[in-house]
Amino acid sequence: MIPLSWYLILSATLFSIGLFAVLARRHAIAILMGIELMLNAVNINLLAFWHYWSQIKGVPQVSGMVFAAMIFVLAAAETAVALALIISAYRRHHTVVVDEMTLLKG
Amino acid sequence: MAVFWQDPITFLRLWLENLLLSWGVPADWALVIRFAVGAVLLVTAALLLVILQLWLERKLIGRIQDRLGPNRVGPWGLLQPIADVLKIFTKEHITPAGADRIPFNLAPVLSVAAALMVWAVIPFSATVFGADLNVGILYLLAVGALGELAIILAGWGSNNKYALLGALRTVAQLISYSVPMTLSALVPVMFSGSLHLSVITRAQEVWFIVLAPVPALIFLTASVAEVGRAPFDLPEAESELVAGYSVEYSGLKFGFFYVAEFLKAFTVSLIFAVLFLGGWRGPGAESYPVLGFVYLMLKSGIVYLLMILFRGTLPRFRIDQVMDLNWKVLTPLALILLMVIALADYFLRGTLPLVRILGLLCINGLAYLVLDRVLSSRERLRRRLVAQPVRPVARPENLITSSDVGGRS
């Protein structure tokens, strides 16, 4: 029997690491990986709550599962579009470093 | 209590369980130990099987090509693979300059591991399986992804253009072919109403290959492509890419890839046997689970022989033909068949079993005829465009159309 708080702390840790990657890395794909990590942390949370809520209710609850499935769909869609954007930007500016994409600064 | 000669593995499992409990091991740790022992035994058996497979394949391919095959070491050359393994043990490990060490060394291990992980969920008999996983089919497909990862690691880590090209090509092929493979694997899921491999096996009073021969054919083709065997062996086409992603590997590391290739080939025949050939089902398999194991091995052995036959008789596809076959033939056909079979089965489910079988067979035959017609009309179109003297060429399309120069005679 694992306490719920263990899952929540693991999820918080992964979320913070992902947040740091998003805020601090310069490489666009690294930022994307940070976002993936954050989405995974959210999914751990959702499934942990689903697990314990089902155990409290005594019947498997379906809405938590649906939420988690939606997160998977979102992650897949988001990655596809983001990578297309990155490759398109690389083709035009020959860089994937977000600090160097300063076209709007003039 | 099971009797030993009826079901030896369950007998041994119960014996081990009682032994551990009598030593005072806590119940959950006993479970962990039991699973670990089971995994080690299963993996060892699988790897020993590869040795036999190597011999069989070389011997048969030799016969097909009018050679003798291995015949020096041991009776009928039976010990030849062991000699090869010993030789490969003594070879030098070379790490190319500029190689990325961790991926380079991890890739062969991961490649074998991905092939072995599939064995965890196969129901070997009515009572023997590793993990009775609820989502068995999804697991099979997911573990394939680990194999792709291994190939990318090998291609990247080698720091070699040919390796990288080979890896990209392989992964493109694997990703593409997993689409029709998944779609046709959904047909047994639909018939049995479960993702559970044991339930799928138990649901096959009539083997699913009888109910759905064309999806079975698509699944077989796609799985041959998944394991990268001839005629889909472009990933390691010696004449085009040197040896693809395994070009920089030597000694035992190359041996790992080699073993993984053969292991995967047998594994997909195992999966095919479970999904379409009734798994361990057969006369007497319920009461004597040992027989179920024998049946399963015989069935997958037959599928494996079929794959050797493919390898010995079909020429290699070009990369564009590989992609053509997948996206223009197999995927649409699998999609359409999935929908049609779902509808037909919904209406035929209430009727007599014989009517259901015949109805589904008719639909499959119809689908096959339509496919044949479409393919041959495309073939005629192509041949009108290219003006050249007709000469007998062995072409991969000849499998489906009837004449040996392509198209209809």
Next chain:
Amino acid sequence: MSALQWVFLVTALITVSAAVMMVASRRMMHAALWLAVALLGVAVVFVTLEASFFAVVQLLVYIGSILIIIVFAIMLTQRSTEAGPRLNPFAWGAAGVAGVVWAALTYIFIRWLMSGTPLQELGASFDDVVPLGKALVDAEGFAVPFEVASVLLLAALIGAVYIAFERRGEGS
């Protein structure tokens, strides 16, 4: 401690250290490999939650497709990745923000005890994916979100193809 708790602790340790290595590694390819380890760890965590369906889907979707296209993108954009510092000037601020978020969340979770709610072991019925499948196509349940998700996937597919498509007379 039970075997399950040990499994969880070891997995959590591996996952978190893989995530840290992912952020810290200079070569993008290594970062992607560390991400693979972290994703595998999360899959094992799902197994400890008795959500075997999601563990397998995690392997299939994250490792099988997302990670592989990330690796493809890394290979395609390889020329610009090796030079320059890997963190931007704001890194200390970012570390501060992430640290504060982590500390606050962990503080809340440690303080917040699950007191006294009786839990029932559900056993095998937990794993069943049939209710999920039925709920996703049930008009009373989640049919609309399901359809919206499929439209989203289609839009993402078309959008990605459109964006990445190389038009004539553009780029190099």
